[in-house]
Amino acid sequence: MNIEQFISRSEGQWRSMRSGHSLAFQQFDQIISLLTIKLLKYNDPKVLELLKANSKEEGDFISPFHIKWESESDWDNNDSSKFNSGQSILIPIPKNNNQGFLIRSLGYTESTPSLSKYCFLNDETLVLRTKYEKTFTEEKIWFLSENVRCRSSVIYTNNQEGVMQTSFASEVKVLKSKKDQTQNHS
Amino acid sequence: MNIEQFISRSEGQWRSMRSGHSLAFQQFDQIISLLTIKLLKYNDPKVLELLKANSKEEGDFISPFHIKWESESDWDNNDSSKFNSGQSILIPIPKNNNQGFLIRSLGYTESTPSLSKYCFLNDETLVLRTKYEKTFTEEKIWFLSENVRCRSSVIYTNNQEGVMQTSFASEVKVLKSKKDQTQNHS
Numbered sequence: 302m303n304i305e306q307f308i309s310r311s312e313g314q315w316r317s318m319r320s321g322h323s324l325a326f327q328q329f330d331q332i333i334s335l336l337t338i339k340l341l342k343y344n345d346p347k348v349l350e351l352l353k354a355n356s357k358e359e360g361d362f363i364s365p366f367h368i369k370w371e372s373e374s375d376w377d378n379n380d381s382s383k384f385n386s387g388q389s390i391l392i393p394i395p396k397n398n399n400q401g402f403l404i405r406s407l408g409y410t411e412s413t414p415s416l417s418k419y420c421f422l423n424d425e426t427l428v429l430r431t432k433y434e435k436t437f438t439e440e441k442i443w444f445l446s447e448n449v450r451c452r453s454s455v456i457y458t459n460n461q462e463g464v465m466q467t468s469f470a471s472e473v474k475v476l477k478s479k480k481d482q483t484q485n486h487s
Numbered sequence: 488m489n490i491e492q493f494i495s496r497s498e499g500q501w502r503s504m505r506s507g508h509s510l511a512f513q514q515f516d517q518i519i520s521l522l523t524i525k526l527l528k529y530n531d532p533k534v535l536e537l538l539k540a541n542s543k544e545e546g547d548f549i550s551p552f553h554i555k556w557e558s559e560s561d562w563d564n565n566d567s568s569k570f571n572s573g574q575s576i577l578i579p580i581p582k583n584n585n586q587g588f589l590i591r592s593l594g595y596t597e598s599t600p601s602l603s604k605y606c607f608l609n610d611e612t613l614v615l616r617t618k619y620e621k622t623f624t625e626e627k628i629w630f631l632s633e634n635v636r637c638r639s640s641v642i643y644t645n646n647q648e649g650v651m652q653t654s655f656a657s658e659v660k661v662l663k664s665k666k667d668q669t670q671n672h673s
Contacts, residue, residue: 318513320506322657324635327504329517423609445641449510449650453639455631464635469655471508 302425308364314476321468334372448474488611494550500662507654520558527551634660
């Protein structure tokens with residue numbers, strides 16, 4: 302598995318069940334959202350703009366993509382401001398087949414542009430590590446089948462000594478990418 | 488990391504926040520429990536009895552241990568029959584430093600004795616795969632720090648084509664093993 306194959310398998314629309322654990326307060330939260338993952342063109346102005354603003358990492362980029370998320374509900378808290386919708390552009394810059402960098406226009410933990418390191422474990426799990434201003438985050442994403450994937454995340458304090466939050470999402474593909482739909486009809 | 492080190496780090500008492508996802512019904516459940524993991528003596532009669540009943544796997548066993556779990560609450564369902572308490576004896580039989588078998592007196596998914604295969608990923612995550620009569624289960628357990636670990640599980644249909652349930656637990660050590668406590672006081 303390399304990052305190009307991983308993103309290709311991820312393209313489409315996913316219904317995500319996500320549980321969050323706040324360890325200090327022993328609080329759970331849960332949410333259902335719809336994720337839409339779509340490949341972008343290499344010359345998309347938004348891709349070129351994001352690359353220009355993050356020109357530090359050298360190397361060719363590959364498979365730039367767009368993620369959009371919309372929550373369907375958050376019945377535990379009834380607090381629509383907590384997690385509603387958003388979008389981010391992501392650009393992988395592979396170092397080799399197994400690891401590289403990932404530029405994001407909007408980070409996972411803090412809502413600022415971010416630069417993650419990624420690598421693959423030997424069971425094809427994708428691991429993303431991101432140092433933010435106040436936190437450090439490790440995300441893992443792995444496929445259970447073509448249409449089901451899992452995503453765990455851990456938010457550490459910046460020095461990585463304390464674990465603040467964990468989360469886990471189970472994602473089921475509800476709509477394939479346009480490419481796959483065309484293939485299915487041909 | 489080998490299985491002996493992994494079990495040694497796991498010994499003690501853990502408060503576990505666990506979220507379950509039923510994919511077909513989009514249902515969440517959540518529970519807080521207390522896990523107690525304790526090493527057993529090699530000549531403990533319960534260990535010898537379990538080994539005798541599972542004499543198919545050849546090789547020396549190592550670090551037999553006992554897990555006890557007690558739920559504190561399940562406020563989503565108010566159904567105390569769902570998950571309350573239980574215990575299991577587990578006996579690892581390493582094939583080499585990286586993989587082996589695990590005998591359990593009580594399986595994770597089905598309440599019968601079970602035999603799992605275990606292996607370690609290259610980030611020291613322990614993976615357990617178990618074929619039950621009606622299901623196939625994959626569990627992953629990994630340490631975030633000395634006192635925090637995560638556990639994910641996936642329950643597949645027996646032919647491994649469908650994913651029925653996933654779960655994720657965040658576990659915080661609340662009491663160390665007796666050995667560690669003695670060391671701290673010496």
